[in-house]
Amino acid sequence: MVEITQQKCACEPCVCIVNVEDAIVHDGRNFCSDNCANGHADAAGCGHAGCGC
Ligand SMILES: [Zn+2]
Numbered sequence: 001m002v003e004i005t006q007q008k009c010a011c012e013p014c015v016c017i018v019n020v021e022d023a024i025v026h027d028g029r030n031f032c033s034d035n036c037a038n039g040h041a042d043a044a045g046c047g048h049a050g051c052g053c
């Protein structure tokens, strides 16, 4: 049985892979950061190297 433990951040332009266990869950989707979870309302990007979301 294969368990999904990693998933791409649900933020479209985001290239980050998040551990489902420590993801920020918003509307049932997994995000890599608070910024992504709230649709970048406060700040651009997620603070992760190499990610330009
Ligand atoms: Zn990101």
Ligand SMILES: [Zn+2]
Pocket: 011, 012, 013, 014, 035, 036, 040, 045, 046, 053
């Ligand atoms: Zn993002």
